[in-house]
Amino acid sequence: MFCPKCGKETKEKGLCIDCFLKRYPIEIKEITLPICKCGRYLYHGNWNLNIEGSLKRIVRENLVLPSETKMSDLEIKSKFEGNKIILEIHISGRYKNERFKEEILAEIKIQSKTCPTCSRIFGGYYEAVLQFRTDFDPRKMIDPEFISKMERVQGGFDLCLTSSNYAKKISKDFNKKGFLVKESTKLVGIKKGKALHRLFISIKSPKFRVGDFLEYRDKILQILELGKSVRCKDIKKRKMLMMPLPKLQRARLIAKSRDVRKAMVSSIAPNEIQLLDLKSYKTFELGGNFEGLRQRDEVEYLRIGRDVYLV
Ligand SMILES: [Zn+2]
Ligand SMILES: [Zn+2]
Structure with missing residues (x-):
């Protein structure tokens, strides 16, 4: 029989071992090990001593072999380098009726952490x-x-x-x-x-929450999203903007999200709309150009003193 890929003679049908391992390589899962200054390491929820003595077991548990292969022996060489353990892994095994030897290189990431013993000491x-x-x-x-x-x-x-x-x-x-x-x-x-x-x-904690309204210089800003930079809406200009958080700490909180009220557009004139408050059923006019609004649209507005803003 011959390997369909490289033509080498094989004992059984299918790829030869070299071609097989090229197509289905042996892999190792990503491993990160928390290690304490004292040498203890955290694995499967337990802090243990003697990492060198346990590396083989850790590697064995994290190797991923293609299902047609069986591992018969495992040898590893390890080297600590900065925050990594460099591994040279030698695997002997069987594939169909053939033996194979494979070498793979891998690394384990080290994360420095204080073990409970040390934090007690x-x-x-x-x-x-x-x-x-x-x-x-x-x-x-x-x-x-x-x-x-x-x-x-x-x-x-x-x-x-x-x-x-x-x-x-x-x-x-x-x-x-x-x-x-x-x-x-x-x-x-x-x-x-x-x-x-x-x-x-x-x-x-910041002084304000999402939905609150702040007066900042000549702007009235509604907080849309908190972060290092705060996403706000300038409700006078009806425009989004980002503001650095520390700057907003100097702003004055002038309304909360619960102060927003609902209204219906009851009529539209070129530079004015009339709104009907949906709770009090009072109507009032709002000057300005409100492109895109239509009669009977529902809107949300905020009243601050004598001024009214759509939000
Ligand atoms: Zn082959
Ligand atoms: Zn420790």
Whole structure:
């Protein structure tokens, strides 16, 4: 019999082993291992010692072999390099009635993490303080492994974290969601001639929510989406725009989303429309050019003092 791909003689029908493995290569799943400074690593929910001794088992559990092959032996060589473990994997196995040997290169990503033993030993140790000035308990949003201690303080919670990198990651996430974030460092001591700094990050809820109306300079802005940049609608110009969050903190909250009312367009004139409030059934006029509106259209409007704006 011959391999239909390369013509080499084979014992059985079908691709020869070389062509088969080229078409259906042996693969390894992506692996990320949290490893602590003490050498313990987290795998399947448990912290274990001796990563070198366990690499073979980890590789074995993550290899993906084509179903026609069977592995008979596995040897690995490993090398730690930065935040990776470089692997040279030698696999012996069978395909139909043939033996094969295959070598693949792979890597395991290392993620540095503090194991529970170490966080107990260093109990009280922390690099960063997240100062939540929010109306919710922030603990459920934070990996408990990083929490060294927590204090309830006026206006919120102070969370001491064992990793300043992790603290920065958390503050970034909150910033993206529209929270106000401010970083500062404090000198807390000197160790071996080196200044020790501690990172403080305050995280505050914004003063407004989606749907609220802010007065900013000569604009009235409706908040459409919170974020580092806030998506707003300028309701005077009926135009969308993005505003940096810190700028809006200086703006004045002038109406909430519940202040928006519904009305029906009862008549249209060239530079004016008449609206009928759908709750009070009072009519009133609104000057301006409202392209695209038709009679009997339902609209939403906001009254601020004497002025009325469509939203
Ligand atoms: Zn072949
Ligand atoms: Zn540890």
